[in-house]
Amino acid sequence: MSERVIPGRTGGLITLGAADALWAGLTTDSAVPTASAAFTCSPADARAGYVLLGGRVVATVKAGGGQWRVPETEVRRAAAxxxxxxxDRQDLVRIGPFRDAPQQEHTEGTPLRWRRRITQELQELGAPERAARREDGRPYHLAGIDWRRILVEQTHDRTRRTWWLPRAVVRLLDAAEHTETQWLKAALTCQKSATATEPPSHPRQARAADGRQTTSPDCPTTPLRPYNEELKGHLYSVLSRKPGTSRKVAGWTCAVCRTAPAAVLDHCHEHGYVRAPVCHSCNTQERPDHLYSNDIRVAHHYTRLFHTHTADWLRHWHRCPGCRTRTTLPLPHLAAWTAHIACRSLRPTHRAPRGRKPCGVLRVSWTGSQNAPRSCLLTVTVDFCPSGEHRVLARVPYREAAERFRTWLAETAPAVAAAAGPDRLDGLPTRSRPVIADTSGEGLALF
Known part of the structure; x- marks a missing residue:
């Protein structure tokens, strides 16, 4: 890691220009591309009392002569x-636009809202290259991250564009948004406390030019707490109507990755039970790139869900009492598993420069539903075959697919399988049914 020597006392206050140079020098070899003007370029604003760097808040201090400075040690910690x-540049998360997506709840006073910023910039200016630069030609960044260098634009049907970012960057920006929210809450608490205990002529916080308060760096933020099954067995339809639920969710770390702050309540749409609070990244990871009423495309990220991170995801899915009791998965998940695992040996291959490559893209559709297992049939096909073929690999009855999954579960994740079974919970409905409306847009209701 390269470093640039900054004149002055190590750990002391440095100017914003020196902080820019230090940040750029320390993060030269970072896997995540950073901006060279993280402290002096929009949306960073030293007058607000803080600057976001990655998932960390760096306090700004107004020193002598009216110049803003920052602690050098905090810049180094953020860079480290x-x-x-x-x-992984291939592990992408879609960030927009989402058709007919409802307005999500945002904490008042949080300026980052990075998804909205990126979407507005791209929609207004029409191209990533133009949107990524301001009128004065300086690069536009988010939390010190140069998102323009890693943004992926995909076009469907020659008209419809979607935008994607690597999952690691999405988690960083989600963490930055959460950290900023906590920082502003702590600043407001400190402000109220100072107003109640000190005379008006000696305020501890100065008002910035834009009306926001500068923040004292010694105001602590509330640490995130791990999720310990506090919502086990609760129905999402009940919790989602309770006031303060979103604020409570934001206090947990994601129950899947255990690193990013939670943002939403993941829940089973077939049985209606809450699984756990998760971050935006993990909430999208289980979803396919296309989902229709009875048809999904099995994307490459299922390799992670059913191979490298199998036990974690199976344990998470079985937080739903309905799925755990029946030792199964919701129908779209079971369909994806059937295509990706049970029919893997049936998938044809083609010659490639380095050996052989699996043919096309898997798609699985079904007739009927899990409510009528005898009439439900899963059909696994191959799309986009290089030779122009579109072949049907298998037709698997729902009951056979569920039985195959139970056998595979016992071999792959015995601890998860041991916790499942029909005698684990009484009172479940005899027929499962989707009880939650689509909350994400793009027809993802079944997930």
């Missing part, structure tokens, strides 16, 4: 945290 992040 960012350098430790590993990024």
């Amino acid at each position: 945290e960012l350098n430790a992040v590993e990024m």
Whole structure:
């Protein structure tokens, strides 16, 4: 990791220009590309009392002569945290636009809202290259991250564009948004406390030019707490109507990755039970790139769900009492598993420069539903075959698919299988049914 020597006392206050140079020098070899003007370029604003770097808040201090400065040690800590992040450029998360997506709840006073910022910039200016630069030609960044260098634009049907970012970057930006929210809450608490205990002529916080308060760096933020099954057995339809639920969810770490702050309540749409609070990244990881009423495309990320992170995801899915009791998965999940695992040996291959490559893209559709297992049939096919073929690999009855999954579960994740079974819970409905409306847009209701 390269470093640039900054004149002055180590750990003391440095100017914003020196902080820019230090940040750029320390993160030169980072897997996540960073901006060279993290402190002096929009949306960073030293007058707000803080600047976001990755998932960390760096306090700004107004020193003599009216110049803003930042602690050098905090810049170095933020750079070290960012350098430790590993990024897979192929593991992408869609960030927009989402058709007919409802307005999500945002904490008042949080300026980052990075998804909205990126979407607005791209929609207004029409191209990533133009959107990524301001009128004055300086690069536009988010939390010190140069998102323009890693943004992926995909076009469907020659008209419809979607935008994607690597999952590691999505988690960083989600963490930054959460950290900023906690920082502003702590600042408001400190402000109220100072107003109640000190005379008006000696305020501890100065008002910035834009009306926001500068923040004292010694105001602590509330640490995230791990999720310990506090919501086990609760129905999402009940919790989602309770006031303060979103605020409570934001206090947990994600129950899947256990690193990013939770943002939403993941729940089973077939049985209606809450699984756990998860971050935006993990909430999208289980979903396919296309989902229709009875048809999904089995994307490459299922390799992670059913191979490298199998036990974690199976344990998470079985947090739903309905799925755990029946030792199964919701129908779209079971369909994806059937295509990806049970029919893997049936998938044809083609010659490639380095051996042989699996043919096309898997798609699985079904007739009927899990409510009528005898009439439900899963059909696994191959799309986009290089030779122009579209072949049907298998037709698997629902009951056979569920039985195959139970056998595979016992071999792959015995601890998860041991916790499942029909005698584990009484009072479940005899027929499972989707009880939750689509909350994400793009027809993802079944997930």
